[in-house]
Every structure is written in structure tokens, then in C-alpha cells.
Amino acid sequence: MPHKCLFMGTPSLAVSTLKALLDSSHSVLGVVAQPDRPGGRGMKIQSPPTIQLAKKHGLPTFQPENLKDPLFLQTLRTMAPDVIVVAAYGKFIPQVILDLPPKGCINVHPSLLPKYRGAAPINWAIINNDSETGVTTMIVTPKMDAGPLLKQRKTPILPEDTTEILGNRLANIGAELLIETLDELSAGRLHPTPQDESQVILAPPLKKEDGHIDWKKSAPLIIKHIYGMTPWPGAFSFLAGREGVDKIRLKIYSAFRVSGASEVPKPREGTQAVGHKSSNTPGQILNLLPHGIEVASGQGAIILTEVQPEGKRRMDARDFLNGHPVTIGMRFE
Incomplete structure (x- = not known):
């Protein structure tokens, strides 16, 4: 019945x-x-x-x-x-x-x-x-x-x-x-x-601060962190600029893992990749690519493909790079 x-x-x-x-x-x-x-x-x-x-x-x-x-x-x-x-x-x-x-x-x-x-x-x-x-x-x-x-x-x-x-x-x-x-x-x-x-x-409730990315983690876990925090509370990190320049708070919506050197595309014109070394600092920008930002993690590297600067619209990483003076060697914190 x-x-x-x-x-x-x-x-x-x-x-x-x-x-x-x-x-x-x-x-x-x-x-x-x-x-x-x-x-x-x-x-x-x-x-x-x-x-x-x-x-x-x-x-x-x-x-x-x-x-x-x-x-x-x-x-x-x-x-x-x-x-x-x-x-x-x-x-x-x-x-x-x-x-x-x-x-x-x-x-x-x-x-x-x-x-x-x-x-x-x-x-x-x-x-x-x-x-x-x-x-x-x-x-x-x-x-x-x-x-x-x-x-x-x-x-x-x-x-x-x-x-x-x-x-x-x-x-x-x-x-x-x-x-x-x-x-x-x-x-x-x-x-x-x-x-x-x-x-x-x-599975306790998440807080806004839980979205902060720990770059010491491995590449796969950082990517899962990004997707597990999307859409709320949102995965984010702070991009440390040059001296005298404020840090940029950046929400990160999508990324993929770099599994090996053969998978790394050529850098953007006018830039030179740092290369994959065990001594790379987690959070360090290794490469600026036509379609994203390559960042070192505690184990491996990831490429950020979609981001959102604080107070701005969500955008492709390429559009972010076109509007911000990002250089190889800068760090996410």
C-alpha cells in the first residue's frame, strides 16, 4: 500500500x-x-x-x-x-x-x-x-x-x-x-x-578558512582539495608578489596534475620554466603556460587553469596572466 x-x-x-x-x-x-x-x-x-x-x-x-x-x-x-x-x-x-x-x-x-x-x-x-x-x-x-x-x-x-x-x-x-x-x-x-x-x-561542516591550500601536500591531494572545496567554501591561496606589492588572494576552481616532464607544454612566449627539481619550494611558480600556471607541490606539480582574484570575476588562468604581472619563481602561500 x-x-x-x-x-x-x-x-x-x-x-x-x-x-x-x-x-x-x-x-x-x-x-x-x-x-x-x-x-x-x-x-x-x-x-x-x-x-x-x-x-x-x-x-x-x-x-x-x-x-x-x-x-x-x-x-x-x-x-x-x-x-x-x-x-x-x-x-x-x-x-x-x-x-x-x-x-x-x-x-x-x-x-x-x-x-x-x-x-x-x-x-x-x-x-x-x-x-x-x-x-x-x-x-x-x-x-x-x-x-x-x-x-x-x-x-x-x-x-x-x-x-x-x-x-x-x-x-x-x-x-x-x-x-x-x-x-x-x-x-x-x-x-x-x-x-x-x-x-x-x-564529516564535519567546512569553514571558509578550510579552503586554504597547503602546497606541501602532494599534487593529487591538492587537486582533490580544490574540487572538494568547489563551489563552497572555495579553495584559495595567496600569491606573494614583489617587494612592496600586496599579496593577491586567489580562488582556484580547476587544475590538473603534471605527471612527468614529457607532459609539460612549452612556456608562454618570453618566459623560461624553472624545471622540475626536488629542491623546488612548494607553492613556487615553475612555468607560465599558454593555458595555465604550473605550481610546485610537496610531491609533483599541478597546472592551475581557472581562478578568481578577490573582487573580480571567475576567469581562465590565461586571462589572469594577461592582466597581472606574474613571474616565474613567485610563490603561492
């Missing part, structure tokens, strides 16, 4: 799950999301993407500041959902709500639990250079991401996956997995499995 569902989710990554639920045999009684917040370039008040979608479908919407608000709780009791579906809601859900639906609260979490419990599982899977990740459906409990597992699905992490790219793919996987989970629960074919606490790895 199809379930009567209440959906709790806020950002764009939750939209795929809500769409899949709306297209399924299960009914959606309403949508709960975070309150409207300022957003965009003009910082205008905006409704969450899930609320916008819910209104297009004529669904009741709720955006309480406090989930324990008595009127809100009474409304949920009156609606009497069989199950509450949670996808990136953004707050801990109190026990009084967890106890409400007879089939429990089901969370769609973008990692292979118990690995990467927490707010930033997609970022950390990329930053840590994992070869794969996935999505888990689980029963929500008071402890963060610690509830019994229902279903999981894996996906490889591709070389150029940023948090945004991988997040979109996981959102689509999660949407499919949720419907399978609900269908199998309806048929009585699914039984929760406790998580192995000995395998827990946490």
Missing part, C-alpha cells in the same frame, strides 16, 4: 527527491523547509527550492523557526503521515517529530554510512581522495546519522568531480533509492540493519 508522506528538505539537492516522490505512487501531504533567507547577488529574500516546487504543485508548505512549535506539531498530528521523508532539511529533528509517523522518519544521506556522518559528506569524500561514495537511506534517530540502514547504492568518484557535480549525481541516485526504499517497506521486504560503530568516520 502506498505511504502518505510528509517531506522535510530545503536546498536544491533535495529537489530531486521531492520530484521523485511526487511522481511515485506515494502521496505527499506537505513540505517542510527552512524559513526564507536572503540569497543571490542582491541578497533578496528567497524561498527554498523545495518550497517553490511544492507551491507549483499546490501542496501545503511549512517553514517553522522552531520545530517544537505547538501549532506546527498539532498540524502534523492532524495530517497523520505514515512516514516522514528527510533530505537535507538542515536542522536536527526533535524526538517529538521522530515519534509521530508509525513507519518512522527516513533520511536520504549522501554517503555510504557509517562513513561520513555529518554535514559535509560529499566534500570530505572528494578531499580524502576516495574512489567511490554513494547514498544511504536510513531510519532517523536522535543521534546524527546514526540510525539503522535501509538501502545503499554506490557510485565512483570521477577525476573531475567537484562537490557540485558529484552532489547532483548523488541527488538523482538518492531520489531513485528513496522510492525503492518506500516501495520495499510497503511490501514488507525491507528490514533495518544497525550501523557498525567501529567504522564511523565523521
